[in-house]
Amino acid sequence: MRYKILTAAFAATVALNFAGPASATDLEVIHWWTSKGESAAVSQFAKAFDNDGHGDKWVDSAIALGETARSTVMQRVLGGDPPGAAQFNPGRQYEELISGGKLLDLTDIAKAGKWDEVIRPKAIGSACLVDGHWWCVPVNIHSNYWAWYSKPVFEKAGVPEPKNLADFIAAAPKIKEAGFIPFAIGGDGNGWQIQLLFQDMVTEALGVAKRDEMYTKKSAEIAGGPEMKGVFTQLRALKQFTDNGYANRNWNDTTNLVITGKAGLQVMGDWARGEFAAAGMTGVKDFGCMIGLNEAKPVVSTDGDIIVFFKQNNPDVEAAQKRLAALLISPKVQVAFNNAKGSMPVRGDVDMSTADPCMQKSLKAVEDPANIVTATNRFITENTNQQLNELVAQFFADDSMTADDATAKFATIIGNSD
């Protein structure tokens, strides 16, 4: 009897394995677009792909939290079972996938679609264009340099709306007195939200040129300098304006504190705008957005998302992958996706007149190359990125760690980065 059950179970698993890839044009896509605004955006991709007239099907694999999704993809690749496509942030997260020959070369459809002409600014395309080959599709431009604030909170606290981060720190005690959380932040996923804030402050303190020098030359001297100590001191100052529920909170719950008028301000990339939009709010009218942590010096970073496609050794699947790649960057899909997502389209030749006033700010800023800040991910590997996450999160959580200590550790990490 026992053998019979075992045999049946074995037969069932074998049958399931064969039943898995039912049709050759099912394409599994792993991404971490799980919040309300994000899933509204990604459903635009899925809808377009399902209706492309070739019988293709978008198989959605949404995994919460970027680092978890990325590590799942890497484990699948190492195990020899890569998904059809996967999301990454533009930069060095997937450099070993390229050098290891795991990715599908998209150069032919990029040539056909004239990607090198339509994608602007050039720095966005360069994340995918390595040694003359296109290895991924940039799907949006996100800027990490944004602060979002609740108009009612600032009004009720009787303080003017902030124009830069220093304004906000000056106003924060009054917001606290009025019974609100002045500064909303979350500490999930190894503290990436805290590092996002930290990196914005680093650029503000060092200036773009010096910051780029620090990361490209791995200069422990700049990283250990007085400006960096200033950043850590300011970070400690901001901490006293947070609530004690921050430890495990994810970014969209944090944004929700601002949306519901419980907290004053959140520093977060412009994917947060998608949450406001999903809650039926429009920028400038219902909530405030501060570009670049300093309205006087608007900057836009070349962060965002790219999609890579994995080699499948099956011409049918590869044809479907290339259809999807071309579709993701097509003008209509770009507008639908980016409007829902809160990001800018990667091509300048689309009509974004329907974008809300906050996005109009960044669309204006992106025209001037002087406003473009290279995303931190372009300089550092995931290893260094996580070390920085840990340092900043530890400093934020542990009040006994001094700014001098943290600066010295920061210099060590930058000096040893690869």
Place this chain on the structure above:
Amino acid sequence: MQKSWRQRFHLPAVIGTIPMILVAVGVFVVGIGFSVLWSFTSSKLFPTYDFVGLAQYRRLWGDNRWLVSVNNIWFFGLMSIACNMVFGYLLAVFMDQRIRQEDLFRSIFLYPFAMSLIVTGLVWQWVLDPNLGLQEAMRNLGWTSFSFAPLVDANTAIYALVVAGIWQGSGVTMAILLAGLRGIDDEIWRAARVDGIPTWRTHISIVAPMMKGAFATAFVLQCVGVVRVYDLVIAMTGGGPGIATSMPAVYVIQLITVRQNVGQGMAAATMMLLPVLVVLAFSGIVIWRRNRLRGAGA
């Protein structure tokens, strides 16, 4: 007389143990071998054979998070094993008093062990979350100054983990020790009573030493649980706030999967193996010496 090959190795026994031998050699020995090998290479995402000597170990011991993890595992291990043994024994003694509804109590105490730590860890996290759990509930009841949020403070989060670890582990310790207690002959108790020895004294000086085997089993189980503690941390704190509750196993998985740094992760895994090897070698020497002494005496 020399035993023949056939007498030494019974064919059915050999066949029966082949799967276990294959698993032990294939998974453990080969797997550990590769871990140690790769710890001397510069492997990042994909394992390579570019040997760099002890560089990964130097980087490992220079990494703040690893040092915090090592401190944490000692603290967590000592606290939770000591408390688990004490509470487990007290619970076992309590259960041994021929109480009513013994089955019910035993199920209740064993239940935490039967459930996935991912589930119970998340429940603990919610209970201790200042905006969802106990603190908010007490404040809603009118006690507005009530403050209890150990998980969000870098200095107290590790204590919350220890408490959850005890809650989870003391039940199974109880079950093992209870079985040990039940194995003690009633005659011993009667004899002790006749001699007028107080009950607590009987427990400590007579019964506990007789339960050496049960204590050893419970202790080893606890140790294994501590070395590989992973899901409890992930579910309750994710290693935070900051890196305050990071543990070696969490560190290794983080390095291999998220940080794409297989070489350093393998170095950390090898460091985790080291104390286990030392203990094994020590106990091996003790057993070997005892056997030799016995052999000499006979």
